[in-house]
Amino acid sequence: MEHNAIAAYLRQFGALAAFPDLPFDEIVAAGRLARWKKGQTVLEIGLPRIGPIFVLSGILSLANWTSIDDIEFIFPIYQRSCFQLDAWMDTPSRSTAVAVSDVQAFVIPVAAYKELLARFPDLQRAFWAASANNVDTVMAVFAEFVSNSSDERLFAFLRRYMRSVENIDSERWPWLISQGELANFLGTSRPHLSTIIGKLKNQGVLEMTRRELRVPVTSPLHPRHKPMRNG
Numbered sequence: 001m002e003h004n005a006i007a008a009y010l011r012q013f014g015a016l017a018a019f020p021d022l023p024f025d026e027i028v029a030a031g032r033l034a035r036w037k038k039g040q041t042v043l044e045i046g047l048p049r050i051g052p053i054f055v056l057s058g059i060l061s062l063a064n065w066t067s068i069d070d071i072e073f074i075f076p077i078y079q080r081s082c083f084q085l086d087a088w089m090d091t092p093s094r095s096t097a098v099a100v101s102d103v104q105a106f107v108i109p110v111a112a113y114k115e116l117l118a119r120f121p122d123l124q125r126a127f128w129a130a131s132a133n134n135v136d137t138v139m140a141v142f143a144e145f146v147s148n149s150s151d152e153r154l155f156a157f158l159r160r161y162m163r164s165v166e167n168i169d170s171e172r173w174p175w176l177i178s179q180g181e182l183a184n185f186l187g188t189s190r191p192h193l194s195t196i197i198g199k200l201k202n203q204g205v206l207e208m209t210r211r212e213l214r215v216p217v218t219s220p221l222h223p224r225h226k227p228m229r230n231g
Contacts, residue, residue, distance in 0.1 A: 003028050006106055009056060013080055014133075019126040027123070030116050031108040036099040043084070043097040051110045052127070054082040058103030059161075059176055061185065062095040073142055074184050076100075076157070078164035085131035088114050101176035145187060151196055153186045155221055158206070158213070162223055171222075175213040 007024040010016055016024075034053075036042055042060060043050065053060075060077040077083055077097070084093075087110050108116070117124040144156050165173050177185075183193045200206050205221055207214040215222050 006033070006056075010054060010106065013054060013082055014130075016126065016130070019122065022123055022126060023120055026116065026120070027108070028106075030112040031106050034105050034107045036103045036105075038099055038101050040099045041096065042099060042103075043093045043095065045094060045096045046092050049084055049087045049091075049093050049110060051087045051108045051113050052082060052085050053077075053097075054106040055079050056104045056106060058099065058101045058105075060103060061098050061100050061181070063098065073145055073187075075138055075141060076160070076185055078161060080164050082130070083134060085127045085134065088117055100181050150186060150188045150192060151200075153188075154182075154193070154196060157182070157185060158215075158221060159223070162213075162215070171214055171216055173213045173215070175208060175211055178210070179208075 003025075006028045010024055010027065011020070016022060031051075033056075036058075042053070055077055057079055059079065062075040062077060062083070075095075083097075087108075117127065141156075144153060148156065162173055179193055179197070180190050183190045186193065197206070197208055201208075204216060205219045217224060219225070
């Protein structure tokens with residue numbers, strides 16, 4: 001991917017889109033492209049951070065994140081999402097990140113990141129704001145995790161996923177996640193998830209294969225519809 005293409009892609013990230021005057025050429029010059037195969041460990045809890053990671057394609061999972069109530073929670077990092085924006089802090093990684101699918105990402109090494117923040121105060125403010133927003137998002141998803149039913153957690157997960165991926169057409173999205181991995185994200189068993197997906201398929205809500213997610217326009221899950229609670 002060329003320099004200009006990476007800069008154009010980074011402008012689409014929610015963390016940066018609100019700051020159109022950021023020095024994107026400088027940001028791209030400071031970083032590098034990284035690729036991880038499905039199943040590879042990207043970060044490991046307790047080890048040094050590698051710097052901010054901007055996911056260009058694929059999906060990652062953040063594991064070993066535990067609440068004060070010792071509830072284990074696996075958080076998805078979708079395409080057009082970023083994390084480790086607080087890598088200016090000289091503390092080890094607090095989570096383990098694993099590639100759920102093949103992943104391509106843009107990474108700014110820690111030393112280069114600190115130098116960028118020192119040179120560009122506006123960039124520093126933008127990343128601080130984005131880092132705080134990421135924490136809010138994690139807490140919102142965690143609240144759903146502990147309070148919603150399995151059906152509701154599935155709906156919330158799929159809505160976020162569909163928003164993160166470019167539409168192939170009005171009803172189909174590429175699907176990168178096995179049912180076992182999806183069950184881990186939702187905190188449920190694979191047989192229970194399979195039963196839910198089968199029920200929703202029979203109701204015409206969704207259809208999921210190994211390579212594709214299909215959501216009819218008439219489905220209450222489709223992005224054209226307002227979110228609804230699925231009891």
